[in-house]
Amino acid sequence: MRDADVNVNTNANVAIVGYGLARFNRDEASKYSLYELALQSVVDMFSNMEYDARSLKDGIDALITSTTDSSTYTASILADMLGIRARIVNRVESMCSSGADALIAAYSYIASGLSNLALVVGFDSSNSGMLLDWDVARGDMRHPAHWAALYAKKHMQEFGTSREHLAMVAVKNRRSALTNEKAYFYDKGAVDVDDVLRSKPVVEPLRLYDCSIACNGAASILLASADIAKSVCREPVWIKGIGSSSIGASINSIDLTTMHVTVDAARQAYKMGNVRPEMVDVAQVHDSFTILEILAYEDLGFVEKGKGGYAVEGRISIPAVNTDGGVLGRGHSSGATGIAQVVEVTRQLMHKAGSRQIKDCRIGLVHNMAAAGTHASVILLVRG
Amino acid sequence: MRDADVNVNTNANVAIVGYGLARFNRDEASKYSLYELALQSVVDMFSNMEYDARSLKDGIDALITSTTDSSTYTASILADMLGIRARIVNRVESMCSSGADALIAAYSYIASGLSNLALVVGFDSSNSGMLLDWDVARGDMRHPAHWAALYAKKHMQEFGTSREHLAMVAVKNRRSALTNEKAYFYDKGAVDVDDVLRSKPVVEPLRLYDCSIACNGAASILLASADIAKSVCREPVWIKGIGSSSIGASINSIDLTTMHVTVDAARQAYKMGNVRPEMVDVAQVHDSFTILEILAYEDLGFVEKGKGGYAVEGRISIPAVNTDGGVLGRGHSSGATGIAQVVEVTRQLMHKAGSRQIKDCRIGLVHNMAAAGTHASVILLVRG
Numbered sequence: 001m002r003d004a005d006v007n008v009n010t011n012a013n014v015a016i017v018g019y020g021l022a023r024f025n026r027d028e029a030s031k032y033s034l035y036e037l038a039l040q041s042v043v044d045m046f047s048n049m050e051y052d053a054r055s056l057k058d059g060i061d062a063l064i065t066s067t068t069d070s071s072t073y074t075a076s077i078l079a080d081m082l083g084i085r086a087r088i089v090n091r092v093e094s095m096c097s098s099g100a101d102a103l104i105a106a107y108s109y110i111a112s113g114l115s116n117l118a119l120v121v122g123f124d125s126s127n128s129g130m131l132l133d134w135d136v137a138r139g140d141m142r143h144p145a146h147w148a149a150l151y152a153k154k155h156m157q158e159f160g161t162s163r164e165h166l167a168m169v170a171v172k173n174r175r176s177a178l179t180n181e182k183a184y185f186y187d188k189g190a191v192d193v194d195d196v197l198r199s200k201p202v203v204e205p206l207r208l209y210d211c212s213i214a215c216n217g218a219a220s221i222l223l224a225s226a227d228i229a230k231s232v233c234r235e236p237v238w239i240k241g242i243g244s245s246s247i248g249a250s251i252n253s254i255d256l257t258t259m260h261v262t263v264d265a266a267r268q269a270y271k272m273g274n275v276r277p278e279m280v281d282v283a284q285v286h287d288s289f290t291i292l293e294i295l296a297y298e299d300l301g302f303v304e305k306g307k308g309g310y311a312v313e314g315r316i317s318i319p320a321v322n323t324d325g326g327v328l329g330r331g332h333s334s335g336a337t338g339i340a341q342v343v344e345v346t347r348q349l350m351h352k353a354g355s356r357q358i359k360d361c362r363i364g365l366v367h368n369m370a371a372a373g374t375h376a377s378v379i380l381l382v383r384g
Numbered sequence: 385m386r387d388a389d390v391n392v393n394t395n396a397n398v399a400i401v402g403y404g405l406a407r408f409n410r411d412e413a414s415k416y417s418l419y420e421l422a423l424q425s426v427v428d429m430f431s432n433m434e435y436d437a438r439s440l441k442d443g444i445d446a447l448i449t450s451t452t453d454s455s456t457y458t459a460s461i462l463a464d465m466l467g468i469r470a471r472i473v474n475r476v477e478s479m480c481s482s483g484a485d486a487l488i489a490a491y492s493y494i495a496s497g498l499s500n501l502a503l504v505v506g507f508d509s510s511n512s513g514m515l516l517d518w519d520v521a522r523g524d525m526r527h528p529a530h531w532a533a534l535y536a537k538k539h540m541q542e543f544g545t546s547r548e549h550l551a552m553v554a555v556k557n558r559r560s561a562l563t564n565e566k567a568y569f570y571d572k573g574a575v576d577v578d579d580v581l582r583s584k585p586v587v588e589p590l591r592l593y594d595c596s597i598a599c600n601g602a603a604s605i606l607l608a609s610a611d612i613a614k615s616v617c618r619e620p621v622w623i624k625g626i627g628s629s630s631i632g633a634s635i636n637s638i639d640l641t642t643m644h645v646t647v648d649a650a651r652q653a654y655k656m657g658n659v660r661p662e663m664v665d666v667a668q669v670h671d672s673f674t675i676l677e678i679l680a681y682e683d684l685g686f687v688e689k690g691k692g693g694y695a696v697e698g699r700i701s702i703p704a705v706n707t708d709g710g711v712l713g714r715g716h717s718s719g720a721t722g723i724a725q726v727v728e729v730t731r732q733l734m735h736k737a738g739s740r741q742i743k744d745c746r747i748g749l750v751h752n753m754a755a756a757g758t759h760a761s762v763i764l765l766v767r768g
Contacts, residue, residue, distance in 0.1 A: 063630075070454040073479040076759050080632035087652065089630040089759055090478035090485045095457040101474045104498070105489060111496035114488070114626060242498060246447075246473040248464040268471065375460050375473055 015236035018222030020045025066102035067335035099338020100368035122339030177329025184331030217333030241273025241380030277301030399620035402606030404429025450486035451719035483722020484752035506723035551580035561713025568715030601717030625657025625764030661685030
């Protein structure tokens with residue numbers, strides 16, 4: 001914690017009181033259906049809480065699913081499977097940002113008085129999110145690696161960011177994943193910079209290990225109003241700032257060194273939370289490609305534009321980023337990714353992150369992005 | 385208007401300030417894509433408003449889509465097409481209730497302070513919503529007509545509701561559709577009770593004309609915070625009450641004469657709005673099958689349980705119901721249906737419903753339901 005003096009108002013009215021994960025996997029013939037994975041993450045959530053699960057379950061009045069899967073009515077079906085008679089029951093979808101946006105929806109239901117206790121369940125299969133559903137205005141770059149490579153090349157040209165800088169992001173996040181038993185790469189060993197640089201070329205300058213891997217996965221969080229948060233959780237984590245932004249792909253790509261939606265969403269969240277970037281202790285950023293973590297350092301204000309590579313080298317101090325392995329280490333499961341990011345920041349802020357606990361952390365940030373940087377959401381979480 | 389004395393608090397903080405529709409159609413090779421239909425409904429909305437569309441468009445900070453279509457990222461793509469840089473951008477989906485639930489989401493974004501001006505666009509194709517995405521607990525009744533027929537039979541046995549009662553609902557709503565140039569049945573003529581009774585048998589006792597027809601369609605509404613509603617709309621319509629409920633199919637079907645979710649959602653909405661059923665002037669109820677309109681009369685409290693048939697006969701006075709043709713006359717387009725219902729009630733309450741205007745109406749109700757009565761939302765709207 002680097003800013004103990006600054007007083008952050010923690011009287012926000014919505015808190016996170018529970019979190020859970022299913023193991024991210026790529027089993028070709030998965031043992032588990034998407035619904036089973038979703039239920040596993042809910043069971044994990046209840047088992048992580050001190051409060052009686054049955055009483056808690058009866059109090060849940062909103063159930064929001066986050067998935068890009070083509071199944072419909074997932075929230076009602078999941079509510080039925082869990083025996084939850086919620087009022088607000090629906091799915092939120094915005095491609096790879098579905099998770100953060102589902103949390104923002106749940107926040108709004110509580111803040112507007114329509115809900116007191118909202119369960120948000122993100123889940124997706126390894127088949128989803130591989131191709132972008134472009135409209136005609138956006139051209140033919142259907143594979144996410146195409147546009148990520150454009151940003152990587154431009155950043156290298158403009159700021160001297162190197163292939164090694166990119167590789168070091170993968171190395172760091174794969175190493176962090178070794179501490180996270182729910183991550184896809186948990187049991188698949190570490191990689192070094194040479195491994196990344198020698199991995200299969202995908203789109204110049206990106207190699208295979210620069211790219212996240214699509215997974216089956218699920219993650220759950222429980223949100224509560226101020227009235228009940230303290231009674232069901234010893235150390236609730238408060239939602240302090242929210243930002244969200246969208247932009248057309250054609251406008252966004254005029255400048256290939258900045259994710260404008262990240263800058264805009266972060267500005268909103270910092271303002272709402274009365275938080276400055278240097279106050280953030282721990283962050284989960286959207287590293288579906290290595291270059292995106294470097295851009296996130298800059299666009300979230302952790303370092304100046306162009307200095308992201310220095311931060312990777314450790315020459316500039318930044319918050320602890322992607323402590324659970326991030327998208328690169330955990331695996332990417334579109335609708336589950338944003339929720340899994342919230343899960344990790346929540347664990348850190350509750351001081352329940354085990355061997356990867358960031359000492360005394362108090363302020364956390366989640367950065368979830370979609371489809372060629374055309375949409376991003378930023379959420380600031382604060383230990384109560 | 386039947387209750388002029390009762391004082392309804394109209395200091396609600398979220399209003400509807402705009403509405404628009406695309407023509408509901410079933411063109412096999414439609415001239416228009418779903419996005420084009422969606423855009424048509426937005427253009428219609430702007431053309432219905434007094435306020436300058438370009439200035440208004442720049443102020444839109446949330447864009448929510450409502451669709452069961454398998455396309456992803458529809459809200460961001462639509463925002464890009466419209467040139468709207470919204471903050472909150474996502475899709476809400478809960479099968480046939482997606483529309484009302486998307487409105488409730490938009491309400492929450494505004495009520496919680498995250499949005500000031502929210503555009504909600506519902507659209508769907510005639511291919512969607514035909515089969516229910518049952519989970520294993522729900523058995524094999526995949527076609528909506530199966531469960532609707534169960535309810536119809538039981539209501540006939542229990543309360544003496546007749547085939548003619550059912551048919552009269554279809555006759556009424558098809559007649560109303562003749563006044564609505566956006567309805568599928570606008571230009572397809574009236575039917576009489578004999579036509580309905582002689583139409584093709586579907587599932588005993590339901591005939592073809594007892595069933596709604598799946599359509600391509602789109603509908604849009606614009607919601608505003610209290611601060612700006614009055615400045616962009618002369619007669620905003622206020623969202624006064626909201627209710628929503630879900631239940632498992634197995635529990636719901638213990639009693640086949642009541643839609644428990646409707647009773648529950650209505651109770652919440654009436655309580656929040658301080659409105660009694662007899663105060664409602666105009667209502668759009670979820671008549672995807674004729675029996676469902678009769679059940680809605682009862683479960684919304686317009687008549688006693690079992691007396692729905694009497695109301696159809698005109699022996700009991702009830703609000704004006706499905707004035708634009710309802711689902712039976714307009715056609716059913718899953719994600720668009722709930723929004724189209726809101727459009728009609730809004731038009732009525734703004735006193736802009738033309739030849740079908742209900743005189744002096746002040747309080748309106750929307751009832752949107754999904755998947756065998758396992759989820760319903762009720763919204764109360766009040767003229768300012």
